Amino acid sequence: MPNNQFKRGELYSFVTGKASTAIARRLQKKFNTAGLNLTIEQWSVLYHLWKQEGISQQELCNATFRDKPSITRLVDNLEKLNLVKRVASEHDRRINLIYLTKQAQKLQEESMLLAEETLNEALETVPADKIEVCKEVLQIVYDNLK
Amino acid sequence: MPNNQFKRGELYSFVTGKASTAIARRLQKKFNTAGLNLTIEQWSVLYHLWKQEGISQQELCNATFRDKPSITRLVDNLEKLNLVKRVASEHDRRINLIYLTKQAQKLQEESMLLAEETLNEALETVPADKIEVCKEVLQIVYDNLK
DNA sequence: GGCATATAGTTGTTTGTGCAACTATCCAAA
DNA sequence: TTTGGATAGTTGCACAAACAACTATATGCC
Numbered sequence: 001m002p003n004n005q006f007k008r009g010e011l012y013s014f015v016t017g018k019a020s021t022a023i024a025r026r027l028q029k030k031f032n033t034a035g036l037n038l039t040i041e042q043w044s045v046l047y048h049l050w051k052q053e054g055i056s057q058q059e060l061c062n063a064t065f066r067d068k069p070s071i072t073r074l075v076d077n078l079e080k081l082n083l084v085k086r087v088a089s090e091h092d093r094r095i096n097l098i099y100l101t102k103q104a105q106k107l108q109e110e111s112m113l114l115a116e117e118t119l120n121e122a123l124e125t126v127p128a129d130k131i132e133v134c135k136e137v138l139q140i141v142y143d144n145l146k
Numbered sequence: 147m148p149n150n151q152f153k154r155g156e157l158y159s160f161v162t163g164k165a166s167t168a169i170a171r172r173l174q175k176k177f178n179t180a181g182l183n184l185t186i187e188q189w190s191v192l193y194h195l196w197k198q199e200g201i202s203q204q205e206l207c208n209a210t211f212r213d214k215p216s217i218t219r220l221v222d223n224l225e226k227l228n229l230v231k232r233v234a235s236e237h238d239r240r241i242n243l244i245y246l247t248k249q250a251q252k253l254q255e256e257s258m259l260l261a262e263e264t265l266n267e268a269l270e271t272v273p274a275d276k277i278e279v280c281k282e283v284l285q286i287v288y289d290n291l292k
Numbered sequence: 293g294g295c296a297t298a299t300a301g302t303t304g305t306t307t308g309t310g311c312a313a314c315t316a317t318c319c320a321a322a
Numbered sequence: 323t324t325t326g327g328a329t330a331g332t333t334g335c336a337c338a339a340a341c342a343a344c345t346a347t348a349t350g351c352c
Contacts (some may be wrong), residue, residue, distance in 0.1 A: 148335075170342090174340085202331095203331065204331085214330075214331060215333080216331075217331090218331065218332055239329085240329065241329095242330080
Protein backbone atom coordinates (compact mmCIF):
# COMPACT_ATOMS: atom_id res chain seq x y z
CA MET A 1 0.00 0.00 0.00
CA PRO A 2 2.46 2.64 -1.11
CA ASN A 3 0.12 5.63 -1.00
CA ASN A 4 -1.92 4.65 1.98
CA GLN A 5 -0.24 6.98 4.42
CA PHE A 6 -2.61 9.91 4.79
CA LYS A 7 -2.64 11.73 7.98
CA ARG A 8 -6.13 12.96 8.43
CA GLY A 9 -5.38 16.64 8.35
CA GLU A 10 -3.89 16.29 4.94
CA LEU A 11 -6.76 14.33 3.53
CA TYR A 12 -9.11 17.20 4.12
CA SER A 13 -7.30 19.77 2.00
CA PHE A 14 -7.11 17.44 -0.93
CA VAL A 15 -10.80 16.70 -0.94
CA THR A 16 -11.96 20.26 -0.44
CA GLY A 17 -9.54 21.84 -2.88
CA LYS A 18 -8.53 24.58 -0.49
CA ALA A 19 -5.86 25.88 -2.83
CA SER A 20 -7.94 26.04 -5.99
CA THR A 21 -10.83 27.59 -4.08
CA ALA A 22 -8.49 30.29 -2.85
CA ILE A 23 -7.23 30.92 -6.38
CA ALA A 24 -10.76 31.20 -7.77
CA ARG A 25 -11.82 33.59 -5.03
CA ARG A 26 -8.82 35.81 -5.56
CA LEU A 27 -9.46 35.94 -9.30
CA GLN A 28 -13.15 36.68 -8.75
CA LYS A 29 -12.22 39.62 -6.55
CA LYS A 30 -9.87 40.93 -9.21
CA PHE A 31 -12.66 40.69 -11.78
CA ASN A 32 -15.01 42.59 -9.48
CA THR A 33 -12.46 45.26 -8.67
CA ALA A 34 -11.70 45.71 -12.35
CA GLY A 35 -15.42 46.11 -13.04
CA LEU A 36 -15.57 42.91 -15.10
CA ASN A 37 -19.09 41.70 -14.51
CA LEU A 38 -18.17 38.06 -14.92
CA THR A 39 -18.13 34.96 -12.74
CA ILE A 40 -15.18 32.58 -12.77
CA GLU A 41 -17.43 29.90 -14.23
CA GLN A 42 -18.53 32.18 -17.05
CA TRP A 43 -14.91 33.10 -17.63
CA SER A 44 -13.98 29.43 -17.85
CA VAL A 45 -16.47 29.01 -20.70
CA LEU A 46 -15.21 32.10 -22.50
CA TYR A 47 -11.68 30.79 -22.00
CA HIS A 48 -12.39 27.85 -24.29
CA LEU A 49 -14.35 29.94 -26.77
CA TRP A 50 -11.41 32.33 -27.08
CA LYS A 51 -9.31 29.37 -28.13
CA GLN A 52 -11.98 28.23 -30.56
CA GLU A 53 -15.46 29.60 -31.02
CA GLY A 54 -18.34 28.02 -32.88
CA ILE A 55 -18.16 24.80 -30.90
CA SER A 56 -21.19 22.98 -29.54
CA GLN A 57 -22.46 22.98 -25.99
CA GLN A 58 -21.46 19.34 -25.73
CA GLU A 59 -17.90 20.25 -26.65
CA LEU A 60 -18.01 22.93 -23.98
CA CYS A 61 -19.13 20.26 -21.51
CA ASN A 62 -16.07 18.18 -22.31
CA ALA A 63 -13.71 21.14 -22.28
CA THR A 64 -14.92 22.56 -18.98
CA PHE A 65 -15.57 19.23 -17.27
CA ARG A 66 -19.20 20.22 -16.60
CA ASP A 67 -22.47 18.45 -17.27
CA LYS A 68 -25.01 19.53 -19.86
CA PRO A 69 -27.43 21.37 -17.59
CA SER A 70 -24.55 23.42 -16.16
CA ILE A 71 -23.48 24.48 -19.64
CA THR A 72 -27.06 25.25 -20.68
CA ARG A 73 -27.36 27.68 -17.80
CA LEU A 74 -23.91 29.19 -18.18
CA VAL A 75 -24.63 29.83 -21.85
CA ASP A 76 -28.03 31.24 -20.84
CA ASN A 77 -26.35 33.73 -18.55
CA LEU A 78 -23.59 34.56 -21.02
CA GLU A 79 -26.28 35.22 -23.62
CA LYS A 80 -28.10 37.54 -21.22
CA LEU A 81 -24.83 39.41 -20.75
CA ASN A 82 -24.52 39.70 -24.53
CA LEU A 83 -21.24 37.82 -24.52
CA VAL A 84 -22.16 34.78 -26.62
CA LYS A 85 -24.77 33.76 -29.18
CA ARG A 86 -26.32 30.38 -29.83
CA VAL A 87 -26.46 29.59 -33.55
CA ALA A 88 -28.28 26.45 -34.67
CA SER A 89 -26.06 24.15 -36.69
CA GLU A 90 -27.18 23.76 -40.29
CA HIS A 91 -26.03 20.17 -40.49
CA ASP A 92 -27.59 18.94 -37.27
CA ARG A 93 -30.45 20.85 -35.82
CA ARG A 94 -29.94 19.38 -32.39
CA ILE A 95 -26.71 21.29 -32.04
CA ASN A 96 -26.14 24.86 -30.91
CA LEU A 97 -22.87 26.39 -32.00
CA ILE A 98 -21.67 29.04 -29.59
CA TYR A 99 -20.11 32.24 -30.93
CA LEU A 100 -18.55 35.17 -29.13
CA THR A 101 -19.86 38.70 -29.45
CA LYS A 102 -17.56 41.67 -30.00
CA GLN A 103 -18.07 42.56 -26.37
CA ALA A 104 -16.67 39.17 -25.29
CA GLN A 105 -13.65 39.53 -27.53
CA LYS A 106 -12.79 42.73 -25.71
CA LEU A 107 -12.73 40.91 -22.37
CA GLN A 108 -10.08 38.38 -23.33
CA GLU A 109 -6.90 40.34 -22.81
CA GLU A 110 -7.82 41.99 -19.51
CA SER A 111 -9.25 38.87 -17.90
CA MET A 112 -6.34 36.70 -18.97
CA LEU A 113 -3.93 39.20 -17.51
CA LEU A 114 -5.78 39.11 -14.21
CA ALA A 115 -5.69 35.32 -14.25
CA GLU A 116 -1.96 35.23 -14.83
CA GLU A 117 -1.46 37.84 -12.14
CA THR A 118 -3.47 35.70 -9.72
CA LEU A 119 -1.40 32.64 -10.44
CA ASN A 120 1.79 34.58 -10.01
CA GLU A 121 0.61 35.74 -6.61
CA ALA A 122 -0.43 32.20 -5.72
CA LEU A 123 2.89 30.69 -6.73
CA GLU A 124 5.14 33.44 -5.50
CA THR A 125 8.09 31.90 -3.65
CA VAL A 126 7.43 28.45 -5.13
CA PRO A 127 10.39 27.19 -7.15
CA ALA A 128 9.63 26.35 -10.75
CA ASP A 129 10.60 22.69 -10.44
CA LYS A 130 8.15 22.17 -7.58
CA ILE A 131 5.40 23.78 -9.62
CA GLU A 132 6.16 21.30 -12.37
CA VAL A 133 5.90 18.35 -9.99
CA CYS A 134 2.64 19.70 -8.61
CA LYS A 135 1.09 20.14 -12.05
CA GLU A 136 2.18 16.66 -12.96
CA VAL A 137 0.61 15.14 -9.84
CA LEU A 138 -2.66 17.01 -10.33
CA GLN A 139 -2.85 15.82 -13.92
CA ILE A 140 -2.34 12.22 -12.85
CA VAL A 141 -5.01 12.60 -10.17
CA TYR A 142 -7.41 13.85 -12.79
CA ASP A 143 -6.55 11.05 -15.20
CA ASN A 144 -6.90 8.45 -12.46
CA LEU A 145 -10.42 9.56 -11.61
CA LYS A 146 -11.99 10.77 -14.83
CA MET B 147 9.58 37.24 -12.88
CA PRO B 148 10.49 33.71 -11.89
CA ASN B 149 6.99 32.21 -11.95
CA ASN B 150 5.64 34.12 -14.89
CA GLN B 151 5.83 31.28 -17.33
CA PHE B 152 2.30 29.96 -17.62
CA LYS B 153 1.26 28.41 -20.81
CA ARG B 154 -2.41 29.13 -21.08
CA GLY B 155 -3.59 25.56 -21.04
CA GLU B 156 -2.04 25.06 -17.65
CA LEU B 157 -3.47 28.19 -16.19
CA TYR B 158 -6.97 26.89 -16.68
CA SER B 159 -6.58 23.73 -14.60
CA PHE B 160 -5.13 25.62 -11.70
CA VAL B 161 -7.96 28.11 -11.56
CA THR B 162 -10.75 25.60 -11.97
CA GLY B 163 -9.32 22.99 -9.62
CA LYS B 164 -9.91 20.13 -12.02
CA ALA B 165 -8.18 17.64 -9.76
CA SER B 166 -9.94 18.50 -6.52
CA THR B 167 -13.28 18.64 -8.30
CA ALA B 168 -12.65 15.14 -9.60
CA ILE B 169 -11.76 13.92 -6.10
CA ALA B 170 -14.89 15.46 -4.58
CA ARG B 171 -17.11 13.94 -7.26
CA ARG B 172 -15.61 10.52 -6.81
CA LEU B 173 -16.09 10.69 -3.05
CA GLN B 174 -19.67 11.91 -3.44
CA LYS B 175 -20.42 8.92 -5.65
CA LYS B 176 -18.95 6.59 -3.06
CA PHE B 177 -21.16 8.18 -0.40
CA ASN B 178 -24.22 7.77 -2.59
CA THR B 179 -23.40 4.16 -3.46
CA ALA B 180 -22.85 3.36 0.21
CA GLY B 181 -26.22 4.90 1.04
CA LEU B 182 -24.67 7.70 3.07
CA ASN B 183 -27.12 10.52 2.61
CA LEU B 184 -24.48 13.20 2.93
CA THR B 185 -22.96 15.87 0.71
CA ILE B 186 -19.22 16.44 0.61
CA GLU B 187 -19.74 19.87 2.12
CA GLN B 188 -21.74 18.42 5.00
CA TRP B 189 -19.05 15.79 5.47
CA SER B 190 -16.40 18.50 5.60
CA VAL B 191 -18.21 20.10 8.53
CA LEU B 192 -18.63 16.78 10.34
CA TYR B 193 -14.94 16.12 9.67
CA HIS B 194 -13.98 19.01 11.94
CA LEU B 195 -16.62 18.18 14.54
CA TRP B 196 -15.29 14.64 14.77
CA LYS B 197 -11.94 16.12 15.69
CA GLN B 198 -13.56 18.44 18.21
CA GLU B 199 -17.23 19.02 18.82
CA GLY B 200 -18.84 21.82 20.78
CA ILE B 201 -17.13 24.52 18.72
CA SER B 202 -18.88 27.64 17.47
CA GLN B 203 -20.11 28.29 13.96
CA GLN B 204 -17.42 30.93 13.62
CA GLU B 205 -14.78 28.32 14.43
CA LEU B 206 -16.34 26.10 11.78
CA CYS B 207 -16.05 28.98 9.34
CA ASN B 208 -12.33 29.22 10.00
CA ALA B 209 -11.80 25.48 9.93
CA THR B 210 -13.67 24.88 6.69
CA PHE B 211 -12.63 28.11 4.96
CA ARG B 212 -16.28 29.10 4.43
CA ASP B 213 -18.18 32.28 5.19
CA LYS B 214 -20.79 32.61 7.89
CA PRO B 215 -23.90 32.24 5.72
CA SER B 216 -22.52 29.03 4.23
CA ILE B 217 -21.99 27.55 7.68
CA THR B 218 -25.41 28.71 8.85
CA ARG B 219 -27.01 26.77 6.03
CA LEU B 220 -24.80 23.71 6.30
CA VAL B 221 -25.61 23.52 10.01
CA ASP B 222 -29.30 24.03 9.15
CA ASN B 223 -29.20 21.05 6.84
CA LEU B 224 -27.14 18.92 9.20
CA GLU B 225 -29.68 19.70 11.91
CA LYS B 226 -32.53 18.65 9.62
CA LEU B 227 -30.67 15.37 9.05
CA ASN B 228 -30.40 14.95 12.83
CA LEU B 229 -26.63 14.90 12.67
CA VAL B 230 -25.80 17.97 14.76
CA LYS B 231 -27.43 20.16 17.40
CA ARG B 232 -27.03 23.87 18.06
CA VAL B 233 -26.59 24.61 21.76
CA ALA B 234 -26.52 28.22 22.89
CA SER B 235 -23.37 29.07 24.82
CA GLU B 236 -23.98 29.96 28.42
CA HIS B 237 -21.14 32.46 28.55
CA ASP B 238 -21.98 34.34 25.38
CA ARG B 239 -25.47 34.18 24.08
CA ARG B 240 -24.42 35.19 20.59
CA ILE B 241 -22.65 31.89 20.15
CA ASN B 242 -24.03 28.53 19.04
CA LEU B 243 -21.95 25.55 20.04
CA ILE B 244 -22.36 22.66 17.62
CA TYR B 245 -22.59 19.11 18.94
CA LEU B 246 -22.79 15.79 17.14
CA THR B 247 -25.69 13.41 17.54
CA LYS B 248 -25.18 9.68 18.05
CA GLN B 249 -26.20 9.20 14.45
CA ALA B 250 -23.34 11.42 13.27
CA GLN B 251 -20.83 9.56 15.41
CA LYS B 252 -21.78 6.38 13.59
CA LEU B 253 -20.93 7.94 10.23
CA GLN B 254 -17.34 8.77 11.04
CA GLU B 255 -15.60 5.49 10.42
CA GLU B 256 -17.34 4.55 7.18
CA SER B 257 -17.07 7.99 5.60
CA MET B 258 -13.42 8.39 6.54
CA LEU B 259 -12.66 5.01 5.01
CA LEU B 260 -14.33 6.05 1.79
CA ALA B 261 -12.35 9.29 1.78
CA GLU B 262 -9.06 7.48 2.23
CA GLU B 263 -10.05 5.00 -0.45
CA THR B 264 -10.81 7.88 -2.82
CA LEU B 265 -7.44 9.49 -2.20
CA ASN B 266 -5.68 6.21 -2.72
CA GLU B 267 -7.40 5.83 -6.07
CA ALA B 268 -6.55 9.42 -6.96
CA LEU B 269 -2.90 9.05 -6.08
CA GLU B 270 -2.36 5.56 -7.37
CA THR B 271 0.89 5.44 -9.33
CA VAL B 272 2.09 8.74 -7.86
CA PRO B 273 5.37 8.33 -5.96
CA ALA B 274 5.24 9.42 -2.33
CA ASP B 275 7.89 12.10 -2.70
CA LYS B 276 5.95 13.80 -5.48
CA ILE B 277 2.82 13.75 -3.35
CA GLU B 278 4.80 15.50 -0.64
CA VAL B 279 5.97 18.20 -3.03
CA CYS B 280 2.44 18.68 -4.30
CA LYS B 281 0.98 19.04 -0.82
CA GLU B 282 3.70 21.51 0.04
CA VAL B 283 2.99 23.64 -3.05
CA LEU B 284 -0.77 23.65 -2.44
CA GLN B 285 -0.21 24.74 1.15
CA ILE B 286 2.00 27.61 0.03
CA VAL B 287 -0.59 28.65 -2.54
CA TYR B 288 -3.21 28.73 0.16
CA ASP B 289 -0.98 30.71 2.51
CA ASN B 290 -0.08 33.16 -0.23
CA LEU B 291 -3.70 33.96 -0.96
CA LYS B 292 -5.55 33.67 2.31
C1' DG C 293 -40.45 4.08 -45.00
C1' DG C 294 -40.83 3.14 -40.03
C1' DC C 295 -39.13 2.12 -35.65
C1' DA C 296 -35.58 1.69 -31.97
C1' DT C 297 -31.87 3.88 -30.12
C1' DA C 298 -28.52 7.36 -29.40
C1' DT C 299 -27.33 12.21 -29.01
C1' DA C 300 -28.01 17.46 -28.00
C1' DG C 301 -30.03 20.34 -25.31
C1' DT C 302 -33.61 22.04 -21.66
C1' DT C 303 -36.13 22.18 -17.27
C1' DG C 304 -37.12 21.24 -12.27
C1' DT C 305 -35.41 20.36 -7.75
C1' DT C 306 -32.09 20.33 -3.99
C1' DT C 307 -27.85 21.91 -2.28
C1' DG C 308 -24.10 25.07 -1.80
C1' DT C 309 -21.48 29.85 -2.37
C1' DG C 310 -20.66 34.83 -2.07
C1' DC C 311 -22.19 39.23 -1.06
C1' DA C 312 -24.92 42.67 1.38
C1' DA C 313 -27.98 43.84 4.83
C1' DC C 314 -29.88 42.73 8.97
C1' DT C 315 -30.59 41.35 14.37
C1' DA C 316 -28.79 40.24 18.77
C1' DT C 317 -25.35 40.37 22.05
C1' DC C 318 -21.10 41.75 24.11
C1' DC C 319 -17.62 45.01 25.62
C1' DA C 320 -15.15 49.12 26.46
C1' DA C 321 -14.73 53.95 26.97
C1' DA C 322 -16.87 58.40 28.02
C1' DT D 323 -24.76 53.96 32.78
C1' DT D 324 -25.08 54.76 28.35
C1' DT D 325 -23.50 54.57 23.93
C1' DG D 326 -20.75 53.16 19.99
C1' DG D 327 -18.18 49.65 17.91
C1' DA D 328 -17.13 44.82 17.38
C1' DT D 329 -18.61 40.03 16.99
C1' DA D 330 -21.95 35.87 16.09
C1' DG D 331 -25.31 34.49 13.55
C1' DT D 332 -29.38 34.83 10.05
C1' DT D 333 -31.80 36.07 5.79
C1' DG D 334 -32.41 37.47 0.87
C1' DC D 335 -30.69 37.32 -3.61
C1' DA D 336 -28.07 35.79 -7.72
C1' DC D 337 -25.32 32.27 -9.49
C1' DA D 338 -23.71 27.55 -10.01
C1' DA D 339 -23.56 22.13 -9.60
C1' DA D 340 -25.55 17.42 -9.65
C1' DC D 341 -29.17 14.50 -10.79
C1' DA D 342 -33.38 12.98 -13.03
C1' DA D 343 -36.78 13.55 -16.36
C1' DC D 344 -37.96 15.57 -20.40
C1' DT D 345 -38.15 17.20 -25.85
C1' DA D 346 -36.28 17.27 -30.32
C1' DT D 347 -33.51 15.57 -33.77
C1' DA D 348 -30.53 12.24 -36.03
C1' DT D 349 -29.14 7.60 -37.40
C1' DG D 350 -29.00 2.79 -38.26
C1' DC D 351 -31.50 -1.36 -39.19
C1' DC D 352 -35.51 -4.09 -40.57
